[in-house]
Amino acid sequence: GAVVSQHPSWVICKSGTSVKIECRSLDFQATTMFWYRQFPKQSLMLMATSNEGSKATYEQGVEKDKFLINHASLTLSTLTVTSAHPEDSSFYICSATGTSGRYEQYFGPGTRLTVT
C-alpha cells in the first residue's frame, strides 16, 4: 500500500521550454502533496506543499511563477517547470500524505530533469 508514481522518470528539454512532471497516488487519496528537489549528494529541499483544490504554498526562495503546481484531484499533482534553464537541472521528487490521519509521507521514485 501507499504507492506514489511519477512520470516521466527522466526528461531532457531545451533551455527556454517548459516541462510537466506528474505525481500520482496509486492506492490512496492524497490530501496533501509535496514537491522536493535534490542535488547530487545533498538532502531533499522542500519546494512547495499543495492541498487538493487549493493554491500551493511555496517555500521561501522558490519562484512560484517558474514552478507551477496544480493539485487537481486527490490522486494527482503536477509540477510544471516553465522557461527551464540549465540551473533547473535536478532530481525532482514528490511525496504524499493520505486521509488516514497518519503523518508519514510516501515518496515517488523521482524525475531526473536535464536542461540543455
Add this chain to the structure above:
Amino acid sequence: EDQVTQSPEALRLQEGESSSLNCSYTVSGLRGLFWYRQDPGKGPEFLFTLYSAGEEKEKERLKATLTKKESFLHITAPKPEDSATYLCAVQAAGGYNKLIFGAGTRLAVHP
C-alpha cells in the same frame, strides 16, 4: 529554528558488523520523527515513524529508537543490500505536515 543533524556523514561497515546511525534534532514540539532509506537515483523509502521518547520500532535488521533530543537507527549484522543513504526527518506540531530533513548518512556495507 527547527533543525536535524545526522552523523556520521558516511559509514563503511563489513558485512555482519553492527553499528548505529545518529539523528539529533531541535524542534518546537515534535509531532513525529521519520526514518527513510534512499537508494541512488530513487525516491526515499519509508522505514519508521517514532512519536514519543522511549518508543522503539523494528524491521528486519533495523531498529529505531527515540529520546527527547535524538534518535538512533541500529543496524544489526548488516548485509551489502543494506547499503544506502539513510535519512532522518522531523515534523513539528503545527508545521503543516512539513518534513525537515537531515543531510543523511551514506552507509556502505562490504562483503
